[in-house]
Amino acid sequence: LTTFYKWDTRTQPRITHLLKLENCNTTVSELLIPLAWTTVTQQLRKVPDIFFWGQRKRFSTMPEIETSKRDSELFSPPSDVRGMTKLDRTAFKKTVTIPVLKVRKEIVSRLMRSLKRAALQRPGIKRVIEDPEDEESRLIMLDPYKMFTHDSFEKAELNILKQLNVSPQITKYSLELTYENFKSEEILRAVLPEGQDVISGFSRVGHIAHLNLRDHQLPFKHLIGQVMIDKNPGITSAVNKINNIDNTYRNFQMEVLSGEENMMTKVRENNYTYEFDFSKVYWNPRLSTEHCRITELLKPGDVLFDVFAGVGPFAVPAAKKNCTVFANDLNPESHKWLLHNCKLNKVDRKVKVFNLDGKDFLQGPVREELMQQLGLSKERKHSVHIVMNLPAKAIEFLSAFKSLLDGQPCSSDLLPIVHCYSFSKDVNPAKDVQQQAGAVLGISLEACSSVHLVRNVAPNKEMLCITFQIPASILYKNQTINLGEHFLENLMKL
Ligand SMILES: C[S@@+](CC[C@H](N)C(=O)[O-])C[C@H]1O[C@@H](n2cnc3c(N)ncnc32)[C@H](O)[C@@H]1O
Numbered sequence: 142l143t144t145f146y147k148w149d150t151r152t153q154p155r156i157t158h159l160l161k162l163e164n165c166n167t168t169v170s171e172l173l174i175p176l177a178w179t180t181v182t183q184q185l186r187k188v189p190d191i192f193f194w195g196q197r198k199r200f201s202t203m204p205e206i207e208t209s210k211r212d213s214e215l216f217s218p219p220s221d222v223r224g225m226t227k228l229d230r231t232a233f234k235k236t237v238t239i240p241v242l243k244v245r246k247e248i249v250s251r252l253m254r255s256l257k258r259a260a261l262q263r264p265g266i267k268r269v270i271e272d273p274e275d276e277e278s279r280l281i282m283l284d285p286y287k288m289f290t291h292d293s294f295e296k297a298e299l300n301i302l303k304q305l306n307v308s309p310q311i312t313k314y315s316l317e318l319t320y321e322n323f324k325s326e327e328i329l330r331a332v333l334p335e336g337q338d339v340i341s342g343f344s345r346v347g348h349i350a351h352l353n354l355r356d357h358q359l360p361f362k363h364l365i366g367q368v369m370i371d372k373n374p375g376i377t378s379a380v381n382k383i384n385n386i387d388n389t390y391r392n393f394q395m396e397v398l399s400g401e402e403n404m405m406t407k408v409r410e411n412n413y414t415y416e417f418d419f420s421k422v423y424w425n426p427r428l429s430t431e432h433c434r435i436t437e438l439l440k441p442g443d444v445l446f447d448v449f450a451g452v453g454p455f456a457v458p459a460a461k462k463n464c465t466v467f468a469n470d471l472n473p474e475s476h477k478w479l480l481h482n483c484k485l486n487k488v489d490r491k492v493k494v495f496n497l498d499g500k501d502f503l504q505g506p507v508r509e510e511l512m513q514q515l516g517l518s519k520e521r522k523h524s525v526h527i528v529m530n531l532p533a534k535a536i537e538f539l540s541a542f543k544s545l546l547d548g549q550p551c552s553s554d555l556l557p558i559v560h561c562y563s564f565s566k567d568v569n570p571a572k573d574v575q576q577q578a579g580a581v582l583g584i585s586l587e588a589c590s591s592v593h594l595v596r597n598v599a600p601n602k603e604m605l606c607i608t609f610q611i612p613a614s615i616l617y618k619n620q621t622i623n624l625g626e627h628f629l630e631n632l633m634k635l
Pocket residue numbers: 389390391422423424425428448449450451452453454455469470471472475497498499500530531532
């Protein structure tokens with residue numbers, strides 16, 4: 142897997158603002174598998190005066206100086222694949238002429254160490270081949286965009302050739318390229334309409350490549366899916382997202398473009414294993430850093446309530462850290478896989494799993510446990526954390542904390558710490574989230590919360606996490622707002 146960082150330049154001022162708000166690492170990472178080999182053709186276009194060989198003889202001697210027309214499309218698939226919608230791998234055959242250096246076979250490995258710059262580097266192409274005319278010799282394939290004549294060797298390279306008694310004479314070789322020798326980006330660039338974007342990457346979920354195709358790419362969707370499978374070891378299924386993730390259970394509607402229909406998959410995240418049916422539950426590989434960040438805040442013995450737990454990416458690591466975990470999800474499929482993953486990671490004894498609506502979970506099992514935990518000895522050192530990762534709606538669920546508990550408030554350092562996720566399209570997303578959460582609770586959170594930028598979801602849409610301790614005045618029944626806590630603070634500001 143390769144991680145690349147996709148920064149939306151428009152969000153940079155906002156990111157700076159968030160960093161000031163909270164002295165904590167900010168992550169804007171998108172876990173994607175980039176197709177981004179820098180396009181060979183783009184690179185090649187910068188190279189002036191590349192040679193062109195007319196003859197189709199298999200192996201012949203090149204003239205010493207040859208600066209004819211440059212063939213910038215040397216490593217592009219044949220032009221007649223343009224517009225292909227059903228993948229025909231045989232149509233990608235093409236013969237190209239490659240400069241080669243003839244050397245004695247016994248010095249090949251020694252020489253290759255010194256000719257790294259000059260040697261050809263293409264997927265699936267051997268850099269050293271047998272010499273069809275002399276079994277005691279080998280041909281070293283050279284990069285046709287760097288190596289034209291003996292003058293193309295650098296001084297150090299010429300020195301080593303001299304030492305090993307090799308003539309720097311470059312000859313040429315007709316090489317047949319096939320589908321296997323092209324990179325996925327080269328294939329898609331050759332097939333899709335000229336000048337249109339080829340896909341920029343995909344999310345990987347176990348054996349599944351998860352694409353989000355644009356309209357102009359849809360006529361080629363099955364071909365694109367098959368190329369992703371062919372060119373990415375371990376990928377055996379390619380799916381395209383066909384709706385926005387706005388249903389209750391946050392799972393994608395998806396169409397299998399190519400490969401296995403089976404969406405039962407297994408992923409590794411932060412050293413834990415999760416199994417689930419990707420078509421029925423929520424899983425986002427871009428949240429691994431966030432799962433890790435929250436887990437690192439927890440200490441052994443802490444209590445974690447995970448209100449929207451999915452298949453367990455907060456619950457499992459927390460339980461492994463010896464926390465007591467109460468994990469809940471409304472989706473019966475998530476609940477099933479959550480139980481399964483607790484067993485799979487051998488933490489089923491430390492996690493109590495529920496299949497309730499978030500509000501019922503908070504007002505039922507969470508309330509009951511908090512009444513017990515917070516009423517315990519004042520000596521308790523463990524913290525209580527409540528994670529609420531349902532960014533489109535979680536803030537609304539904060540109202541469930543109002544007057545949740547009876548009796549005497551616990552000491553302020555024992556009050557539960559909430560980590561509540563939200564989206565924001567505001568120019569000041571941190572303030573926006575603080576105001577939204579504060580409005581639901583009827584208090585100001587601006588001075589007593591921190592906001593972490595999780596990721597940039599779309600241009601001008603951020604995912605954030607607001608963290609704060611629930612004030613006793615909110616959590617306990619019959620409490621007047623504690624002037625020391627919020628009211629006074631706000632009055633002072635006025
Ligand atoms: C964005 S996912 C987060 C899952 C997991 N925490 C993670 O980080 O990958 C939100 C989860 O909330 C669940 N959910 C949605 N509405 C819910 C509700 N009203 N009560 C409880 N769970 C709910 C969904 O089924 C989904 O698994």
